[in-house]
Amino acid sequence: MTHSIVSFVTYDDTQLEGHLKELRRGSVLLACLLILREPGYGYGLLERLEAAGVDVDANTLYPMLRRLEKQGLLTSEWDTDGARPRKYYATSDDGRALASQLMDSWLEMTNSLKDLEKEK
Amino acid sequence: MSNELTDRYVGATLRTVPEKQRADIEAELRASIDDAVEARVEAGADAVTAERDVLTSLGDPDRLAAGYSGRPGYLIGPALFFDYKRFLGVLLITVVPIVVAVMAAVSAISGDDIGSIFGRSISLGLTLVVHIVFWTTLVFALMERTGTEDPAMEWSLDRLPPAPSGATVKLGETIATVVFLVLGMVALIVSRTVSPVTDSSGDPVPIFDPAMWDFWFPFLLAVLAVELVFEVVKYRRGYWTWTLASVNLALNALFAVPVVFLLVTDKLFNPAFIEEVEWFRGSASGDAITTVAAIVVALVTVWDSVDGFRKARQ
Numbered sequence: 001m002t003h004s005i006v007s008f009v010t011y012d013d014t015q016l017e018g019h020l021k022e023l024r025r026g027s028v029l030l031a032c033l034l035i036l037r038e039p040g041y042g043y044g045l046l047e048r049l050e051a052a053g054v055d056v057d058a059n060t061l062y063p064m065l066r067r068l069e070k071q072g073l074l075t076s077e078w079d080t081d082g083a084r085p086r087k088y089y090a091t092s093d094d095g096r097a098l099a100s101q102l103m104d105s106w107l108e109m110t111n112s113l114k115d116l117e118k119e120k
Numbered sequence: 121m122s123n124e125l126t127d128r129y130v131g132a133t134l135r136t137v138p139e140k141q142r143a144d145i146e147a148e149l150r151a152s153i154d155d156a157v158e159a160r161v162e163a164g165a166d167a168v169t170a171e172r173d174v175l176t177s178l179g180d181p182d183r184l185a186a187g188y189s190g191r192p193g194y195l196i197g198p199a200l201f202f203d204y205k206r207f208l209g210v211l212l213i214t215v216v217p218i219v220v221a222v223m224a225a226v227s228a229i230s231g232d233d234i235g236s237i238f239g240r241s242i243s244l245g246l247t248l249v250v251h252i253v254f255w256t257t258l259v260f261a262l263m264e265r266t267g268t269e270d271p272a273m274e275w276s277l278d279r280l281p282p283a284p285s286g287a288t289v290k291l292g293e294t295i296a297t298v299v300f301l302v303l304g305m306v307a308l309i310v311s312r313t314v315s316p317v318t319d320s321s322g323d324p325v326p327i328f329d330p331a332m333w334d335f336w337f338p339f340l341l342a343v344l345a346v347e348l349v350f351e352v353v354k355y356r357r358g359y360w361t362w363t364l365a366s367v368n369l370a371l372n373a374l375f376a377v378p379v380v381f382l383l384v385t386d387k388l389f390n391p392a393f394i395e396e397v398e399w400f401r402g403s404a405s406g407d408a409i410t411t412v413a414a415i416v417v418a419l420v421t422v423w424d425s426v427d428g429f430r431k432a433r434q
Contacts, residue, residue, distance in 0.1 A: 042148060043155035059179050062152060063187035066145075078147075084155075087148045 020054065028056050028064070030106060033099035036074060039090040065089055073098060125171055126153055132181035137188050145188055153178070193259045204260040211252050217352050220245045221345040229308045229338040237309065287360050287431040294355040303347045305341055317396045329390045336378060343375045364430035376421035383414040 011019075031054045035045060042062055049056055068074045073095035079086050091099065130149055134142050153174055160170035186193055196204050220241050227237045312333065315324035328337070350371060354364055366399060382388040388410075 042152040043156075043159070046156075047159070057179075058152070058156070058177060059184045059187060062149070063190075065182070066141075066188065067190065083145065084151055086151050086155075087144075 024053075024055055027106070028054055028061075029068075030099060030102045032061075032064070033073065033091050033095050033102070035097075036089050036091040037096065039077070039088040041079075041086040041088050045089070068095070070106070121431060123171055125175060128148070129153075129175050129178070129181055133185045133188075136182060136185040139189070192264070194264075195257070196264050200260055200264055204256070207260075208253065208256050211248065211256060212249060215252060216245055216248050218349050219248060221348050224305070225338070225341050225345045228305075228341055231312075231333075233313065234306060234310050281358070287434045289358055289360065291355065291356050294351050296346060297351050301344055301351070305344050308337060308341060308344075315393070317393060319392065319396060325392050325396050326390050327393050328388060332382070332388065336382060340375060340378065343371060347371050347375070360431040360434070362429075362432045365425075365432040368428040369425040372421045372425050376417050379417050380414045383417070385412045386410065421433065 004081070031049055031052060032045065035052075040048065042058075042065065045065075046056075046058055046061055050063070064111050065074065065076075069076050069089065073092055074089045075092050076087055076089050079088050130146055130153075133149065134146055137145055153171075157167065157170045159171065161167055165173070167341075173215040183193075214234050223244055224237055227240060232240075238286045311327050312330075313324065313326070315326055319325050350367060354360075354368075357364060379388070
């Protein structure tokens, strides 16, 4: 974190967590759609999201995957080959198109915010 | 790897999940739990602790199931809540006082004593409130579930109340008047059986002529009840208008004219009462009393009505 250095803050850790969570919440969908361009399963996806700094609970992620499948943004397939049968999700064509639009919008927002920061 | 805790957890979650999706959700959830446990065990935790941690972090199975079924997790959501609150408020503040007042008046006319009238009013009021709250909440909860949006309830600029044209109606004033009216009604009803004056055999002598109860007093009670309703309506309006001032005048007249008439024609007071009370006896002082009373009633009525118009003009 190399941006502005504040000597002291009046908000506490919980408040900071809350704000950060709010900030990150919008990125979960996009992150999932991007990651699942390569087929992945529930827990594996959770680990990858964590590694990418996207903070999402298991009890939010799993229902969300089913919802996204229902909306046609993901496709699913049971893999019964391995030691443990797993349900694999993959981003559908609609999902890829949406991801692309969301990504454009995200980058636009990042640039706007950077511009805002530069203005005094 | 099927452990009792996991079985119980998965079972609890599936309980409220729709039948069709159960098998699929079960298989997926178990696999995810097992994956998570395995990862922790590989990182050095023991199997039992790992299982507990994983299940704990998944949280309340009912909430998880609600997430799977897409249930909203609230009865009436933000979109409908304000309309719900407004609707409920309006309903309660109009229906309950009117119905209770009418019932009390009817009870009084059929001659019940004050204790039972009071008790019945309270219980009727409470029953009404419970019913209104319950059914309104039920209807709105159903609307929330079925995603109904009543276009009639959507706010638009037309619904803004017009700019206040008269003086505002204050809550304190309204409460004072309502209390005064209720006390007046109660006093009237009570005067039938209770009196400061007793006759030779110790029975209370009613102040007012019992014949009044054949028609006039029930009529006056009804007028008072309507005045009570009027106070509520006036408060809800928030400010005086010409219409309100006119209705005020009409109600005052409806009450005052009969009272003055009865006073002046010597019909109001109970002859037996007049007999018992010394200083009332003797036509001179008796006339004086009734004249003064009539003048007071007339003055108060006129002043109140004029005041209403004055406030409407502001």
